[in-house]
Amino acid sequence: MTQEATTSRGPDGTAGRLAGLESRRARAVAPGGPRRRGEYGARERINLLLDVGSFTETGLFVRGRPTGDGSRGPYGDGVVTGYGTVDGRPVCVFAQDPTVFGGSMGEAFGEKTIALMDLALKTGCPVVGLNDGGGARIQEGVASLALYAELVRRNVKASGVIPQISVVLGPCAGGAAYSPAITDFTVMVDGASHMFVTGPDVIEAVTGERTSAEELGGARASNTVNGNAHFLAADEADALDTVRDLLSYLPANNLEPPPRYAPAEAPGAADGARLDAVVPDRLGQAYDMRDILRAVVDNGELLEIQELFAPNIICALALVEGSPVGVVANQPLHRAGVLDIDASEKAARFVRFCDAFGIPLLTFADVPGYLSGVRQEQAGIIRRGAKLLYAYAEATVPKVTVVVRKAYGGGYAVMGSKHLGADVNLAWPTARIAVMGAEGAVGVLHRRELAAAADPDALRARLVAAYESTYGTPYLAAERGYVDAVITPRDTRPQICRALRALRGKRAPMPERRHGNIPL
The missing domain is CATH 3.90.226.10 (2-enoyl-CoA Hydratase; Chain A, domain 1)
Known part of the structure; x- marks a missing residue:
């Protein structure tokens, strides 16, 4: 009798052991009970x-x-x-x-x-x-x-x-x-x-x-x-x-760069020209910020994060020239793009995620500021709204900001401003960078004049127009270097591409510490 025949017989032989393995494997992968329907x-x-x-x-x-x-x-x-x-x-x-x-x-x-x-x-x-x-x-x-x-x-x-x-x-x-x-x-x-x-x-x-x-x-x-x-x-x-x-947008870990893909074809001249007419002439009129974002990112594709929660701010992953970016943008279609507690926490968490994994941040600002009101104050908008300030200030990845329209008060500061460490800040000619809107500012600065005026409505209209021409522009911020360039909207994608290319080798060492103490 050959050795092969001896080892293959019975449950202790090779064939028996192989059969036993298959039997155990079949039992191991079998369902433990009935499944739910479908x-x-x-x-x-x-x-x-x-x-x-x-x-x-x-x-x-x-x-x-x-x-x-x-x-x-x-x-x-x-x-x-x-x-x-x-x-x-x-x-x-x-x-x-x-x-x-x-x-x-x-x-x-x-x-x-x-x-x-x-x-x-x-x-x-x-x-x-x-x-x-x-x-x-x-x-x-x-x-x-x-x-x-x-x-x-x-x-x-x-x-x-x-x-x-x-x-x-x-x-x-x-x-x-x-x-x-x-x-x-x-x-x-x-x-x-x-x-x-x-x-x-x-x-x-x-x-x-x-x-x-x-x-x-x-x-x-x-x-x-x-x-x-x-x-x-x-x-x-x-x-x-x-x-x-x-x-597909994420690196394997924090030590590897995000994946890169073949760059998409640049949008045609007609696509860029459409951006010149996106922002309505009337300040209070809403528009869809996603129209701007889709004209800037590769193939117009956005993977929105928490799309149904706090829709007054958009957080999304996208590609620019084949490289992943994180997009944070106010959404004028919902509550005029104001920053409330939910929007602040949603965006702060997304900004920190992108920073942790080396994903550059693109910010598009059209923000009237933080939401005021008793309910928001009592719910902790100071502490919880500060999370977004902390997240932007902490982030060391490349940060590029575009001010599209309103950037008022604390909203200007938090939405990727130079003062929180943004690397390249651009503004459209339609940008209004100020402490507050013209109507509110005139009401505060000229309260007594308006109360004493024979025709307060006419005076208010003149004062609002004067405020708009002086402060309701991006040029004062540009004069101080808070905005690097005022650009035509159709040039937004090319300008962003150049900025991101220039920032690929960015180094931003942080102080040695265990960790910061974000206002949770």
Whole structure:
């Protein structure tokens, strides 16, 4: 009898062991229970996200700790972890499996996820979490809580080092909600995703308030009301496409430059000429700032961040000459582009993200200032509005600003002004850079004259016109060097391209310190 025949017989032979491996592998990848209607499985979701055939799973045969009766949990313990590529670039990914213990985190589940986070940090690649679980696994007690805290610690360690993206595809409750909150971006699916600390039943039991999961923390509420999420997807496939799109703008880590692509063709003369007529002659008339942005960035493409939250400010990723930029712009279509608490916090977080990953900042200003009012003051607009000032002043990436129309008061200072460290500041002839608008300024400066005038309306009109001709222009700021150039609108893209090219080698050393103390 040959050696080959001897080793291949029985369960302990090579063939038997190979068969045993395949049997275990089949059990490990089998669903733990029924899925929700129309839902993809955890591995199917990963395969939709990653390049075809690129996924390598880790921890396939990990099992939960033995229970009191000595039984063991299923393979994988309710989470699928591994690595692969998106558009050929490495990424680590985990997907909670709601068919195993409802996707809740147990000890082995948590250890697998943390091991993946550690791998992502070691290799310097983004990590994407596909969340669909019931929070801490009650039957495992404090061990599951400990692992949530460990996961959050990894999220904090990775913050600003590697991009972290959370996709909420089902429930995400209790301690499970805090990890996505710390990551850079959160994507939710309309009508399917829910994210909250305390569910409707518990709220009703404790406070007597009746609500629904959708109202409390549904995808639409999280994208429009509280800003907990950054993208609203139509379905799971759309959510994963959004992640792929987002990753295309981001570097693998904070030590690598953002990806570069073939430069797009420059817009034609007609496209540039349209910018000359974008800003209405009447100061109070609104227009869509996105018309300007699309004429400046490559192919007119913007990936808006938190598009449905605080729409009075636009935050978006785009390309200019094939290189990623972060765009921050006031939106006159919504509340005249005023800066309120939500807009300030939305933009501050985006500015800090871009700075952390070396993405240059383009700012387009048309801002009447910070929003006044009792409600805003009592809600803390001083402290919370200061976050945007802090973020711009802290940022060391290349910063280019274009003042399109209004830049009044604190709004002028915060929206990428020279005084907060912007490198190149441009202004259109339509820019009005002043402490306040003409009507308000005249009312303050000439109150007594107006009260004593025989025809106060005529006097007011003359004073407003005089103020506008003196202060309602960009030229006083240009005379002082606060604006580097006043340009025709059609020249905006060429001027921005030149500025960004000149700033590629920018160095901006910061004082040695542990970290600053942003007004949280």
